[in-house]
Amino acid sequence: MNFDALPQEAPSARLRARLVADAERDGLLDVAYRVVDTPVGALLLAATPVGLVRVVYENVGHDAELARLAEAVSPRVLHAPARLDAVARQLDEYFAGRRAAFDVPLDLRLARGFRRAVIDHLPAIQYGRTETYAQVAAAAGSPKAVRAVGTACATNPVPVVVPCHRVVRSDGSFGGYAGGPDAKRTLLTMEAA
Structure with a gap:
């Protein structure tokens, strides 16, 4: 087999994956986020180790909201989509008409x-x-x-x-x-x- 012909993962992608894994392992990933496409536009999802802390519509501004989360929750914010897999899956089910209620842990510290x-x-x-x-x-x-x-x-x-x-x-x-x-x-x- 010619390994040179196989697509190689970009070094930056490998470094990012390692950073996420190390941060998660060491308890340093306070806010993980990802963006999902939905029928109502791109939604930013953010979660702490406790649960889903934020869902943000694109018109609100994803970058601005990540900055607010860094101030309100923790500056340790990282693109780590795996933490949000369950939420993304349930959103897909909801928009496909197969889910009427969500069953994911929530971190409601931003509502008082x-x-x-x-x-x-x-x-x-x-x-x-x-x-x-x-x-x-x-x-x-x-x-x-x-x-x-x-x-x-x-x-x-x-x-x-x-x-x-x-x-x-x-x-x-x-x-x-x-x-x-x-x-x-x-x-x-x-x-x-």
Whole structure:
């Protein structure tokens, strides 16, 4: 066999793989990330050893969000896609219509106070259903905090996986969404089918 004819892995790719493996082994990989293509655009996924910490739409800015994660969580951020394989697989299943709920560990350290109460409630909104901002406010323990629910949804650190897109206005209109109105429409239409 002519080994010279086989494609050789680029030295930089081998070095990156070794760096990721060494960092993971030594407990130095605080935030791993990867980008996945979906029907709602490229999503940045980031995970700590605890679980999924961030899902970011492209319109928010992936590089800017990685910089924020370096400040808020740890400066040890590395492109290490393997840590996010389960999330990527479940997103593929969700967009293919084979998954109605996500079952991955979450690290919700970026959501606090009332916002966290809202985030904790969102998975209870079943696939294909919606709740109004007022219903979510009541479920989160503050019936008058309708605007705060909107803020909590807008700052949901893990959209799609924690379904803030299922929260709509009292008149049934979509309301805002971090991924933009087209992304929210796509998700709700897909779930309604």
